[in-house]
Amino acid sequence: MRPVTALSASPKKAAARAPSRAGRSLQKGQQTRAVILEAALGLASHMGLEGLSIGALADVTGMSKSGVFAHFGSREELQIAVVTEYHARFEEEVFFTAIREPRGLPRLRAMFERWVRRVSVEVDSGCIYISGAVEFDDRPGPVRDALVGMVKAWHAALHKAIELSVQEQHLRADADVDQIVFELHGLILSLHHDARFMRSPGALARAGVGFERVIHFYASPLGLEIDQARKSPKNGATRR
Amino acid sequence: MRPVTALSASPKKAAARAPSRAGRSLQKGQQTRAVILEAALGLASHMGLEGLSIGALADVTGMSKSGVFAHFGSREELQIAVVTEYHARFEEEVFFTAIREPRGLPRLRAMFERWVRRVSVEVDSGCIYISGAVEFDDRPGPVRDALVGMVKAWHAALHKAIELSVQEQHLRADADVDQIVFELHGLILSLHHDARFMRSPGALARAGVGFERVIHFYASPLGLEIDQARKSPKNGATRR
Numbered sequence: 001m002r003p004v005t006a007l008s009a010s011p012k013k014a015a016a017r018a019p020s021r022a023g024r025s026l027q028k029g030q031q032t033r034a035v036i037l038e039a040a041l042g043l044a045s046h047m048g049l050e051g052l053s054i055g056a057l058a059d060v061t062g063m064s065k066s067g068v069f070a071h072f073g074s075r076e077e078l079q080i081a082v083v084t085e086y087h088a089r090f091e092e093e094v095f096f097t098a099i100r101e102p103r104g105l106p107r108l109r110a111m112f113e114r115w116v117r118r119v120s121v122e123v124d125s126g127c128i129y130i131s132g133a134v135e136f137d138d139r140p141g142p143v144r145d146a147l148v149g150m151v152k153a154w155h156a157a158l159h160k161a162i163e164l165s166v167q168e169q170h171l172r173a174d175a176d177v178d179q180i181v182f183e184l185h186g187l188i189l190s191l192h193h194d195a196r197f198m199r200s201p202g203a204l205a206r207a208g209v210g211f212e213r214v215i216h217f218y219a220s221p222l223g224l225e226i227d228q229a230r231k232s233p234k235n236g237a238t239r240r
Numbered sequence: 241m242r243p244v245t246a247l248s249a250s251p252k253k254a255a256a257r258a259p260s261r262a263g264r265s266l267q268k269g270q271q272t273r274a275v276i277l278e279a280a281l282g283l284a285s286h287m288g289l290e291g292l293s294i295g296a297l298a299d300v301t302g303m304s305k306s307g308v309f310a311h312f313g314s315r316e317e318l319q320i321a322v323v324t325e326y327h328a329r330f331e332e333e334v335f336f337t338a339i340r341e342p343r344g345l346p347r348l349r350a351m352f353e354r355w356v357r358r359v360s361v362e363v364d365s366g367c368i369y370i371s372g373a374v375e376f377d378d379r380p381g382p383v384r385d386a387l388v389g390m391v392k393a394w395h396a397a398l399h400k401a402i403e404l405s406v407q408e409q410h411l412r413a414d415a416d417v418d419q420i421v422f423e424l425h426g427l428i429l430s431l432h433h434d435a436r437f438m439r440s441p442g443a444l445a446r447a448g449v450g451f452e453r454v455i456h457f458y459a460s461p462l463g464l465e466i467d468q469a470r471k472s473p474k475n476g477a478t479r480r
Contacts, residue, residue, distance in 0.1 A: 133437040186426030197373040206422040
């Protein structure tokens with residue numbers, strides 16, 4: 001399966017190559033960039049993408065403004081780099097671990113469970129996708145385009161996993177794939193809202209119950225059987 | 241049924257009384273306050289509550305900063321006034337019209353449909369509840385408290401309508417009321433996200449399909465029958 005988006009070469013990969021003098025300088029530059037980006041991700045999680053500024057990052061990293069500026073030529077470039085890095089981590093945690101599960105319901109379930117886990121970790125820090133969607137919903141431009149592109153990529157990955165569940169005959173042939181994506185996303189948004197904004201307990205369990213309802217509504221007899229086997233302790237899910 | 245929150249006396253009511261000189265002055269003050277508040281609502285819908293400032297409002301209304309300041313002593317007071325006014329309008333449009341429907345599924349359905357309609361109008365302007373939840377999710381203080389209070393009041397009204405649907409035996413006795421509130425709210429959040437941020441068509445219909453799925457899952461045989469009668473052209477819903 002194709003990754004959701006191509007990841008740019010990471011500083012770690014560059015560091016694995018034997019460095020020449022020019023290489024070392026490049027490597028150091030990439031490390032500094034990674035340090036700034038890490039600080040920027042932290043800031044954006046708490047303050048939103050609009051809370052990012054070259055000045056605030058200089059403060060946090062103890063660098064000069066011009067030092068930060070040398071790596072990210074503008075606030076917009078910085079915001080896009082944060083969105084891209086956030087997406088790469090989301091993919092790593094949610095998508096690339098879930099696609100190890102067998103096609104069909106096991107994989108779809110793994111995607112949803114890891115997504116829920118990610119959001120529940122973010123109850124304290126905030127989700128850049130969700131806050132970014134509100135910050136940039138009526139601000140056209142490259143940052144909004146980057147955010148929309150990332151969300152679309154994730155929705156496409158969910159779409160594909162649901163389609164495969166239909167192909168594997170775990171979900172009924174008439175299952176409305178877009179409708180399922182819409183409803184699963186709603187459960188995640190409701191979880192984020194209730195847990196982070198309302199601080200109301202029980203939201204995590206409710207997202208899980210909602211998922212079961214959606215799946216059982218669209219499941220085929222085979223799908224229900226597989227799901228039942230998953231719950232029985234004697235039958236562990238087979239992994240590829 | 242109790243209103244979700246008590247509304248403060250409106251300028252219109254004050255205007256209905258015969259004015260003395262002091263009364264006329266008070267009346268004019270209230271009218272000016274209403275003009276500023278109207279402008280503030282417009283600004284906050286587009287820019288968020290954090291986009292509000294005494295200066296920006298002075299620009300929009302053509303008043304002096306000190307003129308605006310005379311009516312709203314601080315930015316925070318202004319933000320709270322906007323939240324309260326927004327909530328009063330939401331109640332007026334969504335809640336007070338829906339409670340005219342008979343108790344049970346007809347009323348619950350009316351609440352959801354008017355909520356959807358409100359959100360779909362706000363696709364162009366933005367919803368202060370949804371953007372406010374993201375802006376203030378980790379900023380403790382009176383503005384956050386006001387927002388949380390309003391959302392809680394609306395959730396309580398939904399909760400009550402679902403409970404009445406159980407009492408009227410339209411929903412099954414074992415229906416999980418908090419779970420239904422959670423899922424309906426998720427459909428609204430997904431609608432707002434897809435329509436406003438993703439600009440994707442079809443979100444409105446998906447919210448409706450999601451509602452039917454939730455209701456049919458929890459409906460009693462009587463509830464399904466009432467719902468079926470509603471769809472038949474011969475049987476108009478009886479109104480109290």
